[in-house]
Amino acid sequence: MTTTTPGPSALRGAVGTARTRIEGREKVTGAARYAGEIPFADLAHGWLVLSTVTRGRIVEVETAPVLAMPGVLAVLHHGNAPRLKTDYVGMLGTPPDPTCAVFQNDRVPFAGWPVALVVAETPEEAREAAEALVVTYDSEPHDTALHPDHPGAYPAAGHMPAETEKGDLEAQLAASAFVVDAEYTTPEEQHSMMEPHAATARWEGGRLEVVDSNQGAGWVQGELATMFSLDASSVRVRSEHIGGGFGSKGLRAHQVSAVMAATALQRPVRVVLTRRQTFSLGGYRSPTTQRVRLGAAPDGRLLALEHRSLNQTSTVYEFVEASAGVARVLYDADAHRTANHVVRLDVPSPTWMRAPGEAPGSFAIEAALDELAERGGIDPIELRLRNEPEVGPVSGLPFAGNNLAACFREGARRFGWADRDPRPGIRREGRWLLGTGTAAASFGAGAAPSTALVTAEADGSFTVRITAADIGTGARTALTLIAADALETAPEQVRVRIGDSDFGPAMIAGGSMGTRSWAWAVTAAAAELRERLAMTTLIPPEGITVRSDTTEALGALARKERHSFGAQFAEVAVDTATGEIRVRRMLGVFAAGRIVNPLTARNQLVGGMTWGISMALHEEAVRDRNTGGHYAPDLAGYHVATHADTPAIEVDWVEDHDPDDPVGIKGVGEIGIVGAAAAVANAVWHATGVRHRDLPIRPDRVL
Numbered sequence: 059m060t061t062t063t064p065g066p067s068a069l070r071g072a073v074g075t076a077r078t079r080i081e082g083r084e085k086v087t088g089a090a091r092y093a094g095e096i097p098f099a100d101l102a103h104g105w106l107v108l109s110t111v112t113r114g115r116i117v118e119v120e121t122a123p124v125l126a127m128p129g130v131l132a133v134l135h136h137g138n139a140p141r142l143k144t145d146y147v148g149m150l151g152t153p154p155d156p157t158c159a160v161f162q163n164d165r166v167p168f169a170g171w172p173v174a175l176v177v178a179e180t181p182e183e184a185r186e187a188a189e190a191l192v193v194t195y196d197s198e199p200h201d202t203a204l205h206p207d208h209p210g211a212y213p214a215a216g217h218m219p220a221e222t223e224k225g226d227l228e229a230q231l232a233a234s235a236f237v238v239d240a241e242y243t244t245p246e247e248q249h250s251m252m253e254p255h256a257a258t259a260r261w262e263g264g265r266l267e268v269v270d271s272n273q274g275a276g277w278v279q280g281e282l283a284t285m286f287s288l289d290a291s292s293v294r295v296r297s298e299h300i301g302g303g304f305g306s307k308g309l310r311a312h313q314v315s316a317v318m319a320a321t322a323l324q325r326p327v328r329v330v331l332t333r334r335q336t337f338s339l340g341g342y343r344s345p346t347t348q349r350v351r352l353g354a355a356p357d358g359r360l361l362a363l364e365h366r367s368l369n370q371t372s373t374v375y376e377f378v379e380a381s382a383g384v385a386r387v388l389y390d391a392d393a394h395r396t397a398n399h400v401v402r403l404d405v406p407s408p409t410w411m412r413a414p415g416e417a418p419g420s421f422a423i424e425a426a427l428d429e430l431a432e433r434g435g436i437d438p439i440e441l442r443l444r445n446e447p448e449v450g451p452v453s454g455l456p457f458a459g460n461n462l463a464a465c466f467r468e469g470a471r472r473f474g475w476a477d478r479d480p481r482p483g484i485r486r487e488g489r490w491l492l493g494t495g496t497a498a499a500s501f502g503a504g505a506a507p508s509t510a511l512v513t514a515e516a517d518g519s520f521t522v523r524i525t526a527a528d529i530g531t532g533a534r535t536a537l538t539l540i541a542a543d544a545l546e547t548a549p550e551q552v553r554v555r556i557g558d559s560d561f562g563p564a565m566i567a568g569g570s571m572g573t574r575s576w577a578w579a580v581t582a583a584a585a586e587l588r589e590r591l592a593m594t595t596l597i598p599p600e601g602i603t604v605r606s607d608t609t610e611a612l613g614a615l616a617r618k619e620r621h622s623f624g625a626q627f628a629e630v631a632v633d634t635a636t637g638e639i640r641v642r643r644m645l646g647v648f649a650a651g652r653i654v655n656p657l658t659a660r661n662q663l664v665g666g667m668t669w670g671i672s673m674a675l676h677e678e679a680v681r682d683r684n685t686g687g688h689y690a691p692d693l694a695g696y697h698v699a700t701h702a703d704t705p706a707i708e709v710d711w712v713e714d715h716d717p718d719d720p721v722g723i724k725g726v727g728e729i730g731i732v733g734a735a736a737a738v739a740n741a742v743w744h745a746t747g748v749r750h751r752d753l754p755i756r757p758d759r760v761l
């Protein structure tokens with residue numbers, strides 16, 4: 059298990075040692091069961107029917123012919139489904155997403171909206187009947203096209219203020235020695251997790267149980283209880299193994315429709331989304347159109363910074379892809395203005411997707427910084443170092459550590475940046491043009507209240523129970539190391555059980571805050587348990603259990619700018635004959651707090667950077683303006699980076715530590731993607747001398 063030097067880990071401390079995943083063997087041998095493959099007796103299968111019109115009303119759902127088909131048990135639709143509560147505050151303090159409140163009325167707000175669930179004895183029968191179901195619509199004109207001057211655009215807050223402003227932007231731009239004024243666009247992007255969504259719902263002994271694949275069993279449990287007006291204690295959600303989430307695996311239509319059907323039929327009902335259905339129902343990253351204006355003094359100091367972003371959202375839910383937020387952390391300027399706007403279109407609701415806001419926002423601002431460096435004849439790293447803020451540029455708050463400069467220094471040394479000739483388009487190798495680029499990264503490091511149960515067992519071992527989610531990140535393994543240290547024992551003595559809402563409220567696997575928030579709760583419970591054990595001579599057969607709740611402890615956290623930082627480097631080769639771009643190497647150096655498990659932390663960062671390559675070069679969900687639906691919504695039509703697209707990616711970190719966290723953790727889930735696409739795009743400019751401001755940089759755009 060341990061891949062570092064042998065020896066009793068309890069003596070050295072387990073946190074910081076490289077460990078393979080505890081459930082790794084189960085996963086690679088197929089013993090680990092995912093939500094869609096866990097057996098249930100008497101299981102029925104639901105198949106969602108999605109609208110074929112983009113906007114309008116359902117006139118009729120012709121259920122009779124389908125109900126006569128083999129194995130069909132029920133057809134749920136707006137005419138017979140139970141009414142749901144939708145006017146409540148969701149777990150994350152934001153309004154619930156009514157995109158998941160299916161079958162409540164006859165309105166069709168977008169193409170791919172769920173209009174019915176066909177339930178049958180087998181998935182094949184359900185699918186055949188779902189495909190045979192005739193639904194007639196009154197179709198209405200639709201608008202699915204995002205463009206920068208859309209008249210419907212308005213400022214929107216989401217999880218941060220919509221707009222910030224200080225100083226006189228126009229005056230500072232006019233006073234600048236050199237300026238950049240450019241528009242950047244990023245396309246609709248899909249989560250494309252390996253395991254599509256799946257849930258089974260059943261009533262068992264008066265309780266609703268949902269076995270699901272999600273990023274927070276407690277989150278889904280809370281939302282389902284509220285929507286169905288059930289007592290929270292009568293709903294249990296379990297989610298043990300998850301094949302990726304990336305923000306898409308919260309409450310979605312499949313759990314809600316499965317609960318409706320299980321309730322109506324009083325049988326276990328499973329609903330699994332197909333890959334194609336995830337394109338409409340899983341949420342997605344909204345396309346963005348962004349404008350950045352920068353102005354600098356002759357020495358490169360920023361006098362003016364403006365970052366404006368516009369994203370699309372649906373007519374049923376306002377989701378803000380807060381792309382201008384990253385400029386509120388990375389750079390100060392005498393005049394500083396940021397704005398996040400949205401426009402409501404007849405499209406599916408976007409949602410959280412890895413580094414929501416930061417991923418597209420960092421592409422624009424970090425590409426613009428590179429353009430500014432070019433204009434001013436200043437090295438891109440030097441330009442960034444000259445503009446490192448002392449305090450939060452917008453908040454004015456002190457940083458709980460800002461190690462961006464250390465990341466750049468270490469990264470530049472390793473990448474060989476000092477030897478770089480800044481002139482673009484001059485390095486040739488056969489028909490390839492070569493170039494290198496860099497970009498900065500930052501991502502918020504928060505913590506959210508969580509509870510944990512830690513039990514000292516009679517046999518001397520320990521059991522940790524927490525409603526955490528391991529979405530493939532290695533969270534289960536990280537928590538084992540954290541608990542072992544907190545209990546002053548060896549990881550082998552600790553059993554960590556997660557993914558069950560019965561363990562109590564806890565942070566979701568999201569916002570790069572999962573491991574840190576859970577670690578806090580586990581550490582607190584372990585400390586109290588050790589005090590109890592010091593006064594105990596005999597542990598009873600049921601063990602001794604301590605429950606922690608970090609709500610108060612987090613309330614006392616000093617108000618600071620709390621972020622992980624990073625420096626991204628990329629080298630690319632551009633084929634001048636075909637327009638093909640190959641990333642030859644990438645390096646990311648991060649300051650991401652204390653690293654709990656170097657092996658899985660490196661996986662997270664490499665995964666994020668790989669996604670950055672993918673974002674820069676491949677990913678693009680294309681919507682047909684006539685039908686409102688996607689062209690080729692599958693992994694044949696939607697290209698993600700594969701091994702063949704990905705060079706050896708080098709990742710490392712500098713010493714970093716959150717001074718206010720009991721373990722020193724910040725979080726590594728999202729920062730790997732931030733700035734990565736900009737580093738690639740900046741390298742493409744350096745190779746070719748041509749700026750690409752629209753992602754992805756496809757061969758046809760290169761030529």
Ligand code: MOS
Nearest residue numbers: 305411412568569
């Ligand atoms: Mo993440 S986008 O916080 O799952």
